[in-house]
Amino acid sequence: MSHLNAEIRQRAEALVALYPERRSALIPLCHLAQEQDGWLRPEAISEIGEICGVTAAEVKGTATFYDMLHTEPVGKYVVAVCTNIACLLGGALELLEHAESRLGVRAGGTTPDGVFTLHEAECLADCDKTVCVQVNHRYVGGQTPETFDALVDDLRAGRLDETVPPHGTLVRVRRSVGLQADRASIAAERAREAEAKAARAAATAGAGENKA
């Protein structure tokens, strides 16, 4: 029984088919699983492993390296406040302090109602709009303590549901944009690769025999 729902599972298999090696789809599949569950549940990790042809431990080993992949539950909204140099110069430490007191959690924590997880982020590459904040990896513009309070109110009231989708950085890609790689072309490419690999393996084996 698949843990990933039919829609996500179908997309996962379409993604795997794009790569020369299945394992390359591991990170995109983690994003898809987070779109469904918000975080990487053990069942999802196992299923991603099966799809990519690696063990669950290898999936977890990769996932724990990356900031965006969560192996513990997170809130409905992951609020990331950048405090790196450009934002620091724009008052980021003050904003983070304000965010901590407004949400009642320290950076890294989740509110008891499960709505917000607060992250202190590294540079989010939007440095002409400080202090840079992302909610579920969507930019919400340069923030001040005042605008941050309004942002929290809007999120709680569901007024930003259009611009801030649920988890999964690929959710908008999946919903609004197809995945139309040319199947025939990819199949031909795979065949060429297999041929080249076989040719090289034969050449290497030949060289080995000569040495012997």
Place this chain on the structure above:
Amino acid sequence: MAITDAPKIVTARLDHDDSYTLERYLATGGYDGLRKALTMTPEAVAAEVDAASLLGRGGAGFPAGRKWSLLPAKAPLTYLVINGDESEPATFKDHMLLEGDPHQILEGVLISAYALQVSQAFIYIRGEFAVGLERMQQAVNDAYAHGAVGANIFDSGFSVDVVVHPGAGAYICGEETALLESLEGKRGFPRIKPPYFPAAIGLYGEPTVVNNVETMANIPWIVNNGGAAFAALGAGRSAGTRLFALAGNVRKPGNYELEMVKTTFRDLIYSPLLGGGIRGTNTLKAFIPGGVSAPWFGPDQVELPLGQDEVGDAGSMLGSGSIVVMDSATCMVRAAWRITKFFSRESCGQCTPCREGSGWLERIMYRIESGDGREEDLDLLMDLCDNISPGVAWPPQQTTICVLGPSIPSSIASGIRMFRDEFLVHVKEGGCPFD
């Protein structure tokens, strides 16, 4: 010096609201470069790029044409991988290009794939760029439908597939061998060198070329106008225009495309058409000329031109093209501490000098900033820096697999060299004088 009337090469389309669509791209000469390239031999296309003297726009500044020539001749299988994992703090140019003009990048990728005779390309995009990922995937889909990607593109007999791949939040994946590991579904651990370039052993162990997003965005213009026209812009080794990401305490932070070498840091920071000067009534205290891995410059260095060698000769680097301006109200200890904290968080952990050293440095910097520092901490900091990068010189010596390690001492060494008194005031007064 002044702002020149050099053409806008990578930002020409960005004034349009629909700059990211295929319709706008085609209406403004889009894919003409690809069509032209397909009438040339692959070698002739590569020769144009080589003649352009285009330096890679990712950070290391290696000539793109030479990087291509490192691919083994007649390799049976090769990959082209585009690095869109922009994470150098205060760098936000690739983010803008990915959202604003994905087709221009894609056309560069397709032309490059043809020149290199590569039939599979990957565009690795930073995971946090949700909109960039969406726009680039849409661009790839539309280009497939337009006949520019896939089998037998524009009836040329050449076939190429392009996959848009998301990262998941790790600075180190901007290092090209770490990026390849990540693209293989692994932890982003940089690979041992040599080989110094993945041209020999790259993705899945196959010959691979890795180029930056902005580098790719320049390729269509180069093919349309000729490598010589590109090389005629700028001066010396720094040809063409370049995107400079201006951040920090200026009135108008933003990305500015400027002809290389012809413009100075003073122009960029103070010109009313560019940065507009220091915010408020403060004055310039220091600036970082090329991402936080670069040593800092003081106000006496604003006359330096924005050129690769010019900045290199002055003891720093143009790096990722990001300029961070710090004004007179900035605490330099706090600035250096935050940059060190960044490296400490982003060290991949493979090499001891970087993994341990960055954490120790961060804790010492924090105790100075928060008032618990000791005078001998300054020597201790420099001693630790020396362990990570012997001599603490520029260009730096390396004790680690990748250049993240030797980038760590830059801000601390700059801070102590330029603002030693400020560090000592923190120690003597038992706190930050800027609080």
